[in-house]
Amino acid sequence: MVKAQRIRIYDVARVAGVSVATASKALNDTGRMTEETRKRVKQTAAALGFRPNAMARALTQQRSFTIGLLTNDSYGRFTLPVMAGVSEALVDQGVSVFLCGIEDDPALAKLHLDAMLDKQVDGIIATGKRIDRRLPVDLSLLPVPVVYAFTEGPDDAVTLVSDDAQGAREATEWLARVGRKKLVHITGPESFASVVARAGAFRATVGQGAQVLHGPWSEAWGHEAVNRLWSGATPRPDGIFCGNDQIARGVVDALRERGVDVPGDVSVIGFDNWEIVAAATRPPLTTIDMNLKEIGREAGRLILDLAEGKPVDPGVRTLPCKLVLRQSCGGDAIAVRNQGEALQES
């Protein structure tokens, strides 16, 4: 039978042959006693594996060295990179991050939020699966600071999002840079703020008449969009910017099955850099990475500042996306980029 026993101050006191009060004072270097007694209590505590109780310490310190991360992204697609970044920013400060998944359930959110507050977390980072939706819980009146990362926060909050417009602009400019002339954008539903921002940047770069096709966030939509473009009367594109990697994978597969060579005849670029999709596509996808880990790092730095009482300006901070080169835009992509950078440097 397995039965674990937590070592308490009572156990230390009993084994050391002193009162609980004396044991406590000995371990806290307070009170009056012989050095021999104090030493015996400390040795006993060490031998038993007694942990000086952090909850008791935190009562006076008012710091628990723990940050709570609340998310409704049950799939973890967006949250796990954010969490890795938060963890990276906090680890050197000896601060741990605890994740609670609340799905879209207000009651579950309340339970987990209460648990975090009960544990006296020094701050909470709220994160989700899209930047234009709030978590199903109001965090605006908590007794601890809150940072919003990749989810919508109140107007006066500290919020971090990726720069969708800049990411889309980089994708579009990259297609132009590898020599593509007739560009289209195949993307997700217009009800997403990120879709509107990306399509806006695409049109601003290519021209307001540029073609944008909206549909679901799926491979199947990539197939369908290609079928529409290749069976229609309009000139076919030679460069396709997709709103996510799943759509891009569908587009690449559909083109191959039509005998259209990627990247020989058409360049395709995705968005997300979701390894499982981007790396498995044939050829692997050149795509835009939202830098979610950096959003997490910045959220970690900001929540620590707030927890320490440092002033932080509220508002929405956008962090840049970055281009990730694989093979779906052209095999000479790296050469093109290096050349470009050499030109900029000269």
Added chain:
Amino acid sequence: MVKAQRIRIYDVARVAGVSVATASKALNDTGRMTEETRKRVKQTAAALGFRPNAMARALTQQRSFTIGLLTNDSYGRFTLPVMAGVSEALVDQGVSVFLCGIEDDPALAKLHLDAMLDKQVDGIIATGKRIDRRLPVDLSLLPVPVVYAFTEGPDDAVTLVSDDAQGAREATEWLARVGRKKLVHITGPESFASVVARAGAFRATVGQGAQVLHGPWSEAWGHEAVNRLWSGATPRPDGIFCGNDQIARGVVDALRERGVDVPGDVSVIGFDNWEIVAAATRPPLTTIDMNLKEIGREAGRLILDLAEGKPVDPGVRTLPCKLVLRQSCGGDAIAVRNQGEALQES
């Protein structure tokens, strides 16, 4: 500027015009004071949003109503379903689960483990990305109970894993049931215990001479294996059991590109039921689900029993996998199953 302020017992005392000791006694329903004073303190605490300090309460109760979940699965593929199950089992008991990601870093593991112990978690669930590897931290001498779920634990621990052999047997039997005669198994590296267990069950069902091909856990390996099987001299299979869904997706794509119809000519079954892969395959994959959520639920129930001091027998518990029907084994799959069940019932 954003600056959050935690309401402390001092604040309550100050506003209510009493000492901290009196405020504390009033809120804990102890000590001597007039009913009027006690009421005023409680009303003040409520008005200020003061939270009775759970850390202080836990000091006496010896329960924190929190379970820690430690994982080295940074991708979350296996851990998030386990966590969802744990959370489901605990939520009705008012217990929260906190996830800490430790990757494969012993120092990070120590930091986060210490943070969990400092928060006085009532127990820890260890989980990972494969059942034959341990986390990079020794959990065998902790002062709180530990349950291992989908990761290897010590011999005398409580460990939960999915039944790889039963899952593989169900997959193989399903191929036979839809009428397939010549079966092969395309799977991952032999260094994985799960690969050995699944291949063993496949051979035990089909016959010891049955063909098993080992390679990486990737779509590319699925393509390569099909190329080998279709260009070799041996008779080609009409039923393929794949060790994971990624290999299965590669197999299905490779067959389609060779003009082999799935499921018309060949039935393909995967393993994992990883939605993003299984549902996007054309046709969508029939596959085996490891029931990770149920493993999480069971881990949650067991850790609660242990935390409450109930006896739990140590050892490895295997939980059954389940068959998930989509379209890659034959469109009449559901009819076949229903017929089978009807026969069993009669």
